[in-house]
Amino acid sequence: DVKVTQSSRYLVKRTGEKVFLECVQDMDHENMFWYRQDPGLGLRLIYFSYDVKMKEKGDIPEGYSVSREKKERFSLILESASTNQTSMYLCASRLGGGKTNEKLFFGSGTQLSVL
Amino acid sequence: DAKTTQPNSMESNEEEPVHLPCNHSTISGTDYIHWYRQLPSQGPEYVIHGLTSNVNNRMASLAIAEDRKSSTLILHRATLRDAAVYYCILRAQGGTASKLTFGTGTRLQVTL
Numbered sequence: 001d002v003k004v005t006q007s008s009r010y011l012v013k014r015t016g017e018k019v020f021l022e023c024v025q026d027m028d029h030e031n032m033f034w035y036r037q038d039p040g041l042g043l044r045l046i047y048f049s050y051d052v053k054m055k056e057k058g059d060i061p062e063g064y065s066v067s068r069e070k071k072e073r074f075s076l077i078l079e080s081a082s083t084n085q086t087s088m089y090l091c092a093s094r095l096g097g098g099k100t101n102e103k104l105f106f107g108s109g110t111q112l113s114v115l
Numbered sequence: 116d117a118k119t120t121q122p123n124s125m126e127s128n129e130e131e132p133v134h135l136p137c138n139h140s141t142i143s144g145t146d147y148i149h150w151y152r153q154l155p156s157q158g159p160e161y162v163i164h165g166l167t168s169n170v171n172n173r174m175a176s177l178a179i180a181e182d183r184k185s186s187t188l189i190l191h192r193a194t195l196r197d198a199a200v201y202y203c204i205l206r207a208q209g210g211t212a213s214k215l216t217f218g219t220g221t222r223l224q225v226t227l
Contacts, residue, residue: 004158035217042202043159043217059216090158104151104215106158 003027006091006107013114019078021110023091030096032074033104034058034066037088049074050096081114088112119203124222127193135188135221137203142183147206149215150177150188152199159202159217162188198225 007022025032033048035058045058047066055066063085067075074093078085091107120138127133139148147166151159163170163177165186170177176189190197202220 040219042219045216092158103161103164104159106160108156109158 004091004093004105004107006089006110008110009108011110011112013078013081013112015082015114017078017081017114019081019112019114021076021078021089021091021112023074023076023093023107024072025074025093025105026072027093027095027105028071029093029105030071031094032068033092033094034064034074034076035090035092036060037090037109043090046076081112083114086112086114119205119218121201121203121218121221123219124224126224126226127190129194129225129227130192133190133193133197133223133225135190135201135203135223136185137187138185139203139205140184142205148177148179148183148186149204149206150175151202151204151217152197153202153220154196154199162201193223193225195225195227198223 004025013019030051034046035043036046037043044060046060046064047055047058049055049068052068052071065077089110089112092104094102094104147164149164150162152162153159163172163175165177165179167179178187200220200222202217204215204217
């Protein structure tokens with residue numbers, strides 16, 4: 001099975017800090033995604049990447065950036081963390097190729113608290 | 116993006132079948148219907164998907180209405196381990212066709 005690993009399960013940061021959330025997948029998937037999950041709002045897409053060095057904005061990209069220098073790794077960056085970025089962050093990957101029936105594989109999530 | 120509508124919560128007794136409904140009245144002709152579920156403290160996991168015909172796999176069955184405006188995820192015998200949030204999702208069309216947009220899902224409670 002595909003393994004999607006997020007570097008931290010819990011993270012506490014201070015307002016204004018630069019925060020890196022790391023995600024690694026081990027199945028040579030082309031597509032990778034970052035979602036955030038908040039009570040009552042479900043999962044919302046922040047950014048996704050079709051392939052190395054390629055990225056596209058999702059539904060809520062404001063306040064975030066991403067980096068994909070290697071195929072297996074997709075990083076989410078909070079340039080200056082704010083309290084409204086306190087959330088559960090979920091990384092996912094998919095094989096790619098533009099097929100409509102491909103599965104997403106998710107990591108276990110990182111619960112970020114910004115104080 | 117075509118949207119889906121699901122009940123916020125449902126309850127079931129263990130060992131009984133569960134039918135989880137999803138409405139997607141604005142679905143387009145080439146949208147696939149995907150279902151994922153999220154167990155407590157975990158990321159979502161794939162359950163099943165379909166286009167027009169009913170689908171079965173080891174986890175569940177997917178029944179799709181003839182007009183494709185609704186679908187039903189069927190768990191044939193619910194167990195306590197099936198307690199989760201279930202998401203019904205349509206594959207987005209257009210330039211960002213690769214993304215899947217999740218809603219708030221249905222929280223399924225399974226009791227003894």
